[in-house]
Amino acid sequence: MGRIIATIILIGGIAAIGWVAFGGSDETAQAVATEAADPNAAADAETAEQPAPTATPEPIEEPENYGPRMDLVDIDGWLQTDATSIDDFNGQVLLVEMWTFGCFNCKARIPHNQSYYEEFGDENFEILGVHAPEFSFEADLANIEEALDRLDVTWPQALDMEKKNFRAWQPGSTNYWPRTYVIDQNGDIRYDHIGEGRYEELRETIRFLIENPPEPRPAT
Amino acid sequence: MGTFAEGIESIRFACSLVLLIPALGIILLGRRRNLLVPVWIVTGSLVAWLRFAGWWDLESSGLWHSLSGVLLVVLAWLAWKRNDAIADSAVTVLGAVIASWTWVPCVGRHLGDILNAARSGPWGQLLPTVAFMVGLFVPLVVLAALDVAAPKLAERAEHPQVRTVGLAIMVLVGALVAVTLFDDLAGELARRSSF
Numbered sequence: 001m002g003r004i005i006a007t008i009i010l011i012g013g014i015a016a017i018g019w020v021a022f023g024g025s026d027e028t029a030q031a032v033a034t035e036a037a038d039p040n041a042a043a044d045a046e047t048a049e050q051p052a053p054t055a056t057p058e059p060i061e062e063p064e065n066y067g068p069r070m071d072l073v074d075i076d077g078w079l080q081t082d083a084t085s086i087d088d089f090n091g092q093v094l095l096v097e098m099w100t101f102g103c104f105n106c107k108a109r110i111p112h113n114q115s116y117y118e119e120f121g122d123e124n125f126e127i128l129g130v131h132a133p134e135f136s137f138e139a140d141l142a143n144i145e146e147a148l149d150r151l152d153v154t155w156p157q158a159l160d161m162e163k164k165n166f167r168a169w170q171p172g173s174t175n176y177w178p179r180t181y182v183i184d185q186n187g188d189i190r191y192d193h194i195g196e197g198r199y200e201e202l203r204e205t206i207r208f209l210i211e212n213p214p215e216p217r218p219a220t
Numbered sequence: 221m222g223t224f225a226e227g228i229e230s231i232r233f234a235c236s237l238v239l240l241i242p243a244l245g246i247i248l249l250g251r252r253r254n255l256l257v258p259v260w261i262v263t264g265s266l267v268a269w270l271r272f273a274g275w276w277d278l279e280s281s282g283l284w285h286s287l288s289g290v291l292l293v294v295l296a297w298l299a300w301k302r303n304d305a306i307a308d309s310a311v312t313v314l315g316a317v318i319a320s321w322t323w324v325p326c327v328g329r330h331l332g333d334i335l336n337a338a339r340s341g342p343w344g345q346l347l348p349t350v351a352f353m354v355g356l357f358v359p360l361v362v363l364a365a366l367d368v369a370a371p372k373l374a375e376r377a378e379h380p381q382v383r384t385v386g387l388a389i390m391v392l393v394g395a396l397v398a399v400t401l402f403d404d405l406a407g408e409l410a411r412r413s414s415f
Contacts, residue, residue, distance in 0.1 A: 006254075006368030013362035016355075020228040102410065103326045104233050130298025134235065134324060176327050176335060177235070195332020 066189040081156030093209045094183040095127045101147035106178040127155035132135045134167035223330040227355020234410030235326040242315045249386025257364035265353040267320035273342030280322045289397030296390035
């Protein structure tokens, strides 16, 4: 009896691996399979799959306010921007993304970020990538620059080589790639999401904040 | 089902090497794989879930982490030397704790849902965490099932040289954890497989 159950588990396990490996699970698996052949094609496919922004979106509730953002300290360099501090983005709706170029799930977000950039780039909106390498090869500046070019990441990047900010923004032992925040014009965090997904919720949060900027805080 | 599938997909990501390398060591070192694999998965899932819920706040660095690396080397040597379930289980539990403690996951849609929900409702995310881990470690489940389904193959897998390779992996992992270089090893493997 034990051998029969073990054989069923054995066959089931191998079948599950095969099913996922050959793209039978969901769209992520298909993206994985596509990326194995051509990383850029995977990104293109995801972009193509995105729903077009609706002309008259449903109004959403005011996004929750999680309080003031933290600072970015001891940044090891800035790429694709003249900024030298996160304060240089004050007054804008700012999408801050903790990521690293070697992380598959971070790369899966890029086409969505590109679509936000295309949709809101002419408005009071900016994206700031905080590149926090997981592995040493991701901390090599030449590799980072090559990856930004290859992945068509055109928005500003703050280099957080020692992951000081990556850890500080995610206190305790719970730090993850990717993690996405939206900061409003007053510097408050209005969206906080770990991992992939919820792309339309993010789009609507950005739209809401651009169309409904919070009352400026009185100067202290 | 999507969570389980995402676990399987994660096998190919460099972020998962921190979990998979010690798991490989255990599977080569240990006898009684049909016991050790469930112990590994349950322990690893619990530690991961505790971290997701914010109830495990110890940084994977510092004195405790280093000491756990030293202890892993000692327990691996004991498990290799002795043929008893307690030594095998002890190195498996500690290996799983260290692996899950050190692991920084790349987060897909389903794991992201677990992580986002675990902050407000941790209990509801325990089973999804286990489902993800079962997916991630499904090759171990297959090998454990193979032990029972094909005992002759299992005997070959317990050849002393195979077990010595398992010991070498666990000693290497323990030593690197002790000197906080385990992440770098995983990084180097990821680099070699990426370029």
